[in-house]
Amino acid sequence: MDTINWILPTIAQDLASGNSTLMVTSGFFYGMMVGHVIVGPLSDMIGKKKTMVVGFIICIIGAAIGSQAGGLGGLIAARLLQGVGGAAASNAARAVGGDAGKGRKSAMALTFMQIWSAAIPIILPLSGKWVGNSFGWPAIFWLQAAICGILCILVLIFVRETSEISGKGCVKRITGEVKSCLATPEYVFFVLCFAFNMATFFLYSGSMSVAMVTELxxxxxHYANxxxxxxxAMTIFAFLGRTFVAPKVNPSVIIRALNAVQIAFAVFFAAAFLGNFADWHYMQYMLWILPAVxxxxxxVAMAQVMNASGKATGTGAAFMGFVQYLFSSITTTILATVKEGGSxxxxxxxxxxxxxxxxxxxxxxxxxxLLKKDPNAII
Known part of the structure; x- marks a missing residue:
């Protein structure tokens, strides 16, 4: 996503597709949503490692389709396919975080993962910018294919299978685990908490280029930079969070305090556009605040979900991913319907x-x- 979303305004110009170009982002989110439903049972049937390899191959096929797409429909289809493939690695990584321990331990483990997932996007928009400017935006899909190919090789060489492969009976077991998770109120509430946090972030990372480039x-x-x-900023604050915040502050306190910061950010952002004083010259610095938070x-929000999922970490991560991308796809689809002249x-x-x-x-x-069930829980 980070390699191509910066250039969506240019794609909109080339295809004369306006704000509906944001459906390219929505297509990816819909694919991730469907993919998480498929990945849970599949990873138990054939193992997480094989599932990740299959996912990377699907991503490469989607990239090949995207590079040859001559219209918006083809791009949306390509990104949807890539989303299905991308769900495999996402689900496997999150499931591991649930095994690290409860409360602050899980938060620290997943924050360590966040450091790396924040650091890689430093390179991706810059590499996408170089490829897009040198060879045109369709070539960015070949960059994506190359990245997925390298990751696939690294998984085959270095990753060990850790799943207990259940075979065909896993679908029935997964169904039981889903019912168990959904019958756990704290799990459902924390899934919704995490999903809304991700929807907030994807409103920034998935759609902001249209607001800053097309409107302002x-x-x-410059937007890619x-x-x-x-x-x-996201990488630095993920590191600071793991080192100084997660070990000392209860998870719910962190989330509520930073949600308040996000709300303040969003209120000012909306007011700037509504009051016609939005200007990219100063608002570009605001775009460091949200990823830092x-x-x-x-x-931390993800750790709460995985802790509440109990032993069903794979299923817990799959359902969390489904809800996350359901909300994110809805928000970007709404933005794609904004008519010409709207903000x-x-x-x-x-x-x-x-x-x-x-x-x-x-x-x-x-x-x-959670406190009603376990008064001693660190929350």
């Missing part, structure tokens, strides 16, 4: 207020449900 006139290449600096809050930036700000506010509410509800 920022140069496309700003996005990369946002990834730097998310560098701390996302892994995408305005809607981004308003929806961020809603998503961050919902995260805050469900964090509180999850905390109450």
């Amino acid at each position: 006139g920022m140069d496309n290449n 700003v996005y990369a600096w946002g990834a730097v 998310q560098g701390i809050v996302l892994p 995408v930036g305005q809607y981004i700000g308003i929806m961020m207020v809603v998503t961050a506010g919902c995260s805050f509410i469900f964090c509180v509800m999850g905390k109450r449900a």
Whole structure:
């Protein structure tokens, strides 16, 4: 996503598709949503390692289709296919975090993962910018194919299979685990808390280029640089969160405090567009705030979900991914329907207020449900 979203305004110009170009991002989210439903049972049938390899192959096929697509429909189909493939690695990585321990231990483990997942996007928009400027935006899909090919080789060489492969009977077991998770109130509430946090973040990472470039006139290449600096901020704060915050502060306190920061950010962002004083010259620095906050809050929110899922970490991660991308695809689809002359930036700000506010509410509800079951829980 980070290699191509910066250039969506240019794609919109080339295809004369306007704000509906954001369906390219929605297509990826819908694919990730469907993919997480498939990945859970599949990883138990054939193992996580093989599932990840299959996922990378699907991503490469999607990239090949995207590079040859001559219209918006082909691009959306390609990104949907890539989303299905991308769900495999995402689900496997999150499931591991649930085995690290409870409370702060799990938060620290997943924050360590967040450091790396934040650091890689520093490179991706810059490499996408170089390829896109040198060879045209369709060539970015070949960059994606190369990245997935390298990752596939690394998985085959270095990753050990850790799943207990259940075979055909896993579907029945997975169904039982899903029912068990959904019957656990704190799990459901924490899933919703995490999903709304991710929807807040994807409103930034998936759609912000349209607001800043198309509406405010920022140069496309400059936006790619700003996005990369946002990834730097996310990496630094993920490290600070793991070192100084997660070991000392209870997870729910971290989430609620940072949700309040997100809401304040979103209110100002929406007001800037509504009041016609939005200007990319100063707002570009605001785009470092949200990823910095998310560098701390996302892994902590994820840890709460994986802790509440009990032993069903793979299933717990799969359902969490499904809900996360369901919400994210809805928000970007809404943005894609904004008609010409309407303000995408305005809607981004308003929806961020809603998503961050919902995260805050469900964090509180999850905390109450967990303390009712275990008064000694670290929450």
